[in-house]
Structure formats: structure tokens, C-alpha cells
Amino acid sequence: MSQNIENHLIEDREFLPSEEFRSKARISSMEQYNEMYKESIEQPDVFWAREANELQWSKPWDEVLDWQPPNAKWFVGGELNVAENCVDRHVAAGRGDKAAIIWEGEPGDKLTLSYKQLQDEVCKMANVLESRGVEKGQRVLIYMPMIPEASIAMLACARIGAIHSVVFGGFSAESILDRLEDCKAEAVITADGGWRRGSIVPLKASVDAALEKYAGVKTCVVVKRTENEIDMVAGRDVWWHEMAAVASNEHEAKSFDSETPLFILYTSGSTGKPKGILHSSGGYLTGAYTTCKYIFDMREEDVYWCTADVGWITGHSYITYGPLAMGATQLMYEGAPNFPDFGRFWQMIEAYKVSIFYTAPTAIRAFIKAGDAFPEANDLSSLRLLGTVGEPINPEAWMWYYNKIGGGRCPIVDTWWQTETGAIMIAPLPGCTPIKPGTCTQPFFGVEAVILDEEGEEVGANEGGRLMIRKPWPSMLRGIYGDPQRFQETYWNDFEGIYTVGDGARRDEKGNFWIVGRLDDVLNVSGHRLGTAEVESALVAHPTVAEAAVVGRPHEIKGQAVVAFVTLKQGIEATAELEKELRNHVGQVIGAIAKPDEVYCTPVLPKTRSGKIMRRLLKELVATGEVTGNVTTLEDFTVIEDLQKKIKS
Numbered sequence: 001m002s003q004n005i006e007n008h009l010i011e012d013r014e015f016l017p018s019e020e021f022r023s024k025a026r027i028s029s030m031e032q033y034n035e036m037y038k039e040s041i042e043q044p045d046v047f048w049a050r051e052a053n054e055l056q057w058s059k060p061w062d063e064v065l066d067w068q069p070p071n072a073k074w075f076v077g078g079e080l081n082v083a084e085n086c087v088d089r090h091v092a093a094g095r096g097d098k099a100a101i102i103w104e105g106e107p108g109d110k111l112t113l114s115y116k117q118l119q120d121e122v123c124k125m126a127n128v129l130e131s132r133g134v135e136k137g138q139r140v141l142i143y144m145p146m147i148p149e150a151s152i153a154m155l156a157c158a159r160i161g162a163i164h165s166v167v168f169g170g171f172s173a174e175s176i177l178d179r180l181e182d183c184k185a186e187a188v189i190t191a192d193g194g195w196r197r198g199s200i201v202p203l204k205a206s207v208d209a210a211l212e213k214y215a216g217v218k219t220c221v222v223v224k225r226t227e228n229e230i231d232m233v234a235g236r237d238v239w240w241h242e243m244a245a246v247a248s249n250e251h252e253a254k255s256f257d258s259e260t261p262l263f264i265l266y267t268s269g270s271t272g273k274p275k276g277i278l279h280s281s282g283g284y285l286t287g288a289y290t291t292c293k294y295i296f297d298m299r300e301e302d303v304y305w306c307t308a309d310v311g312w313i314t315g316h317s318y319i320t321y322g323p324l325a326m327g328a329t330q331l332m333y334e335g336a337p338n339f340p341d342f343g344r345f346w347q348m349i350e351a352y353k354v355s356i357f358y359t360a361p362t363a364i365r366a367f368i369k370a371g372d373a374f375p376e377a378n379d380l381s382s383l384r385l386l387g388t389v390g391e392p393i394n395p396e397a398w399m400w401y402y403n404k405i406g407g408g409r410c411p412i413v414d415t416w417w418q419t420e421t422g423a424i425m426i427a428p429l430p431g432c433t434p435i436k437p438g439t440c441t442q443p444f445f446g447v448e449a450v451i452l453d454e455e456g457e458e459v460g461a462n463e464g465g466r467l468m469i470r471k472p473w474p475s476m477l478r479g480i481y482g483d484p485q486r487f488q489e490t491y492w493n494d495f496e497g498i499y500t501v502g503d504g505a506r507r508d509e510k511g512n513f514w515i516v517g518r519l520d521d522v523l524n525v526s527g528h529r530l531g532t533a534e535v536e537s538a539l540v541a542h543p544t545v546a547e548a549a550v551v552g553r554p555h556e557i558k559g560q561a562v563v564a565f566v567t568l569k570q571g572i573e574a575t576a577e578l579e580k581e582l583r584n585h586v587g588q589v590i591g592a593i594a595k596p597d598e599v600y601c602t603p604v605l606p607k608t609r610s611g612k613i614m615r616r617l618l619k620e621l622v623a624t625g626e627v628t629g630n631v632t633t634l635e636d637f638t639v640i641e642d643l644q645k646k647i648k649s
């Protein structure tokens with residue numbers, strides 16, 4: 001991390017949009033940005049009312065914001081239907097034939113859905129859910145591959161006021177079970193399977209395993225995707241295609257209060273239990289819409305592609321809700337970026353003439369490693385804007401992306417935000433903000449981002465501190481589902497009324513933000529958050545493990561790799577097989593992304609005299625091979641010496 005900061009301090013390359021890009025952009029000068037930013041901070045009511053008014057409301061709000069820290073209500077008293085805004089509104093405006101989703105499956109199958117067709121599908125799904133007794137306020141768990149039905153399922157829930165909770169298809173049956181139990185879901189929407197690197201991911205089998213231990217689900221809608229053999233439980237499980245064949249494509253959407261919960265999305269925190277981040281309707285949609293409009297500068301003729309999965313917040317805000325609220329045309333892809341090889345993305349960009357491309361630094365690093373021949377084999381001249389999200393981007397990766405993919409002509413929007421923030425918070429505006437490799441640059445409208453020290457004082461230019469947000473913003477989280485106390489403690493206890501981000505950052509003399517990384521025990525593995533405590537509790541759940549400590553180690557492609565240290569129960573022998581079994585065990589409990597890259601069995605873990613595991617030392621050890629930091633509180637130094645030998649061997 002300190003190396004990161006040094007890199008940033010010497011970074012002096014700066015890029016401006018071309019005159020052509022600038023002249024067409026919605027915001028084309030820093031003066032315009034500064035003026036709008038000032039208004040958004042000083043008169044948020046005026047600013048956000050104007051933005052929200054571009055959406056369709058069936059009842060106007062009485063008040064823009066009601067802020068009683070930590071509880072915010074936006075567009076109080078207003079009523080809307082989120083799905084109508086994302087779909088019907090465009091059909092009604094005569095854009096029904098416009099492509100909404102252009103989809104490509106991993107095996108190469110293709111499908112385009114116009115806004116009218118999307119409307120038909122969403123209405124059918126809404127009718128099916130209602131016919132199965134799903135009602136407003138009930139929780140629906142969605143566990144899907146990246147197929148249009150994933151967004152259709154989300155929009156159908158939104159349409160009827162049900163709260164969806166999408167679980168990433170790479171998570172395990174146990175993770176599904178935890179989430180079902182936490183949000184007390186009453187329905188599930190899944191598929192028989194999905195394609196990933198040429199194999200079928202058996203999604204329905206994982207759902208079945210979870211439902212064996214959770215009886216609350218009365219209906220499970222199954223989309224046929226892979227023709228995979230699956231079990232159907234009579235009475236509970238129904239095939240989507242059978243229901244859709246007889247369902248009406250007309251569905252009258254009710255209007256819901258602006259603060260109606262829209263979804264719960266689980267994310268890792270510093271304890272073993274993921275947090276169910278709750279988002280609501282009017283403010284969230286306004287945030288997703290406005291950021292698409294200004295940061296991606298989306299146009300009628302753009303073909304936009306976000307490579308995230310709908311199982312993450314990026315897929316919620318920048319696949320399902322934001323682009324569809326804008327009425328954009330987007331590409332959706334089911335499979336892996338390297339299937340059948342690392343040329344897949346570039347072929348698709350050429351084939352579909354993608355103009356805006358949004359991906360993650362970890363993918364960019366993997367592409368760099370695969371070699372320039374892949375992108376060079378395709379015509380990428382349709383691209384006009386690039387984006388990144390998920391973790392800090394290293395300057396080398398940024399430059400490669402800028403030159404090799406963007407041809408030196410496309411601005412890069414490095415977008416900093418979180419599951420909790422709902423929408424992008426800090427990012428360049430592509431028509432005006434000077435961009436530099438490694439910085440997400442300036443706060444978006446309405447975002448008062450500050451860097452504070454331990455006492456809550458603002459630090460000076462280039463001094464590191466904690467990133468915090470002073471003012472409420474429309475798409476902010478409304479709580480942790482079922483746990484107001486954890487909501488207060490996690491986000492609002494540092495300083496009164498100020499949102500704690502959990503990231504360390506600094507701001508340079510020009511006002512650009514440089515994110516350093518998480519300050520809590522959360523790792524960032526391939527752009528995904530993973531709590532060390534979650535992995536530790538998975539490990540200690542194994543019958544052979546007594547104690548576990550998990551830390552992150554810098555990793556060339558993934559950003560961070562997961563390294564686990566475990567002590568075994570009395571009489572259990574440490575073997576290479578056991579280490580392998582423990583890796584797989586974590587994969588089974590949480591999902592493949594959580595599998596430790598390395599597992600070290602050790603007779604003891606380094607602890608303080610009061611018995612706390614010193615993860616700081618382990619972190620240094622795995623990063624550098626030795627420990628140089630302060631070890632005065634360590635109980636027994638020989639532990640470190642032994643581990644040092646082990647890691648070197």
C-alpha cells in the first residue's frame with residue numbers, strides 16, 4: 001500500500017478528452033461541473049428535484065429530503081414504479097422497437113430484446129409471481145446466470161413491490177441458505193444452470209440443497225437455460241417457460257411510495273456474517289439514472305457494455321436499473337472473459353460495435369498478461385468511453401487500457417463507489433475532468449467526500465486518512481436488513497451524521513481522490529469484497545481446524561490473494577491433502593472466490609499477550625516474507641521465525 005501511495009505521488013501524466021468528445025458531452029467544462037456541483041451541495045433540493053423529475057412519478061413528492069441521521073428519506077410522499085420507469089416509459093415514448101438488451105450466451109447463442117419485448121417478459125414474470133402468491137414487501141431470492149431473465153426477474157419483483165435479493169451464481173448452497181434465512185425469503189427465481197468456461201454451473205442443485213434446510217420458500221421459478229437434468233419439487237417448483245406460455249403480457253403496475261424497499265444485496269463486512277444492504281426505490285433509481293447520464297454520458301445511439309454480474313451491485317445499478325432507466329441499448333454476456341480464449345471481449349466489442357465499455361482492473365490485468373495480440377486482432381474503433389470499478393487501478397493497467405483498448409482516444413472513468421452507496425460517488429465526468437492513471441478524481445454531484453483523521457479533522461492535501469461522506473445522497477443505503485444496530489455501528493458511529501466508508505484515501509492538491517484500500521478486515525479479491533472473518537469462520541467449521549487467521553497478500557491479477565493460517569485440533573496431522581481439502585471446504589461453504597490461495601498449518605498463531613491474533617504480522621509476512629514492524633506486543637517471537645521458514649520453503 002505504501003508503495004501505491006508513492007506511485008501516486010509521482011504520477012504526473014494527465015489526459016484531457018478530445019475536442020470532439022468534449023463538444024458533444026453533456027458537461028463539457030470544469031466551470032460547468034463546478035457550478036453544478038456547488039448547486040448540488042448548497043441546494044440539494046433544487047438539484048435532485050430537477051434530476052428526479054426526468055423520471056416518471058405518478059404522485060409528486062412533498063419534500064425532497066428528510067434527514068434524521070442516520071435515516072434518510074428521499075422524495076418523501078412521492079410515488080413511482082421502478083420497473084415502469086425502466087421499461088414501459090420508453091415503450092410509451094415510441095421507443096418500443098429499440099434494442100434494450102443484446103445478449104450473447106457463452107456457447108455463442110444470441111438474443112436481442114427490444115424494449116417492447118422486455119416489457120412483455122417483465123409483465124409475464126410479474127403475473128407469474130403474483131399468481132404464485134408473491135406480494136409486495138415479500139423477499140424473493142434470485143440466483144441466476146447472466147441471461148436476460150436475470151434482469152427480467154429483478155424488474156418483475158420491482159414491478160409488484162417485492163424485494164429482490166440477488167445472490168451471485170458463484171456462491172455456494174450454504175451462502176444461499178444464509179441469505180434465505182437472514183431475509184426470510186418466500187420465493188426463489190433460478191435457472192437449471194448457466195454456462196461458465198464451457199461447463200454447466202448447476203444452479204438449481206445449489207438452490208435445492210439450500211431449500212432442504214429452509215422451509216420458507218413456497219415457490220421456485222426455474223428458467224431453462226442449459227437443458228441440464230434437474231429435480232423439480234411438485235407444488236413448489238415451476239418452469240418459467242411453461243408459466244410464460246400461458247401468462248398475460250399485460251400487467252398493470254401499481255405505484256409505490258418512493259421509500260419502498262427495492263432490494264437487499266449482501267456484502268462482506270468485518271464480521272463473519274455478510275450484511276444485507278437495503279436500498280429503496282425513488283432515490284436509488286435517481287442515483288443510478290443520473291450517474292449513467294453524466295458519468296457514462298449515455299446517448300441514444302450508444303451500445304453500452306458492463307461486464308459485471310448482476311449478483312454484484314455493479315450489475316444492479318449499471319446493468320439492470322441505470323441503463324434501462326436511461327433507455328439505453330446494452331450488451332449482456334453470460335460467460336467467462338477467457339472463453340474460448342482472451343479474445344472473447346474484443347470480438348464482441350467489434351461484433352456489436354460497443355461504444356461504452358465498463359469493466360474491472362482485475363480483468364484488465366488478466367488481459368495484459370494474455371498478450372496484446374488478442375485486442376489487436378479486432379477493430380475496437382467503435383469505443384468512445386471506458387470505465388473501471390471495483391478496486392484501485394494500477395497506473396500500468398490504466399495506461400494499457402487507455403492505449404490498447406481505447407486507442408488513446410477514449411476517456412477512462414475510474415468510478416469509486418460501494419454496494420452501500422448504490423451509485424457512483426467519485427469519478428471523472430468524461431467531457432471535462434482531467435484524468436490521471438490511478439485516481440478516481442472528483443466527487444459526483446451531491447457527494448461531499450472528505451478525508452478525516454482519527455479526531456474527525458480534515459487532513460491536508462496529500463495526507464492519508466479515512467474517506468467519509470458528509471451529506472446524505474439519494475441512492476444511499478437505507479439500512480442493514482433486520483439489523484439497525486449494526487447499521488448504526490458500522491457506518492455512523494465514527495462521527496455524528498457522517499457516513500464511514502471504510503476506505504483509506506488521500507486527496508491531492510488539485511482535489512483528486514486517490515483510494516488506497518480498505519481500512520477494515522475486508523479483502524478485495526478480483527474486485528469483490530471478502531471478509532477475512534467469513535473465511536475464518538468457514539475454516540473453523542471444518543472438523544480438523546482449531547483456529548484460523550486469514551489475511552490478504554498482494555496478487556498480480558486478483559489484487560489480493562487469500563492466505564490462511566490454521567492450527568489443527570489435537571492429534572490431527574498437517575498434510576498437503578488436508579491443506580487442499582481445507583481450500584475446497586471454503587469453496588463449498590462460501591463459493592469459489594473465497595478459496596484460499598494458500599493454507600499454512602501451524603502449531604500456533606502469533607498472538608498478543610492478551611490473546612489476540614496479530615493479523616498485521618501475518619499480512620506483512622505473506623507480503624514480504626519477513627516481519628519488520630513492531631513486534632513488542634507479540635507473546636512468543638519463535639512463532640514468527642517458524643512461519644517465516646515455512647513460507648520461504
Ligand code: 6R9
Binds near residue numbers: 314529
Ligand atoms: C462498486 C463496488 C466497494 C469497495 C470500496 C473500495 C473498492 C470500488 C473502486 C474501489 C478504488 C475504485 N473500490 N471501486 N477502490 N477505486 N474505482 O465495487 O462495490 O463490491 O461494495 O466494493 O471496493 O474499497 O470500498 P463493492
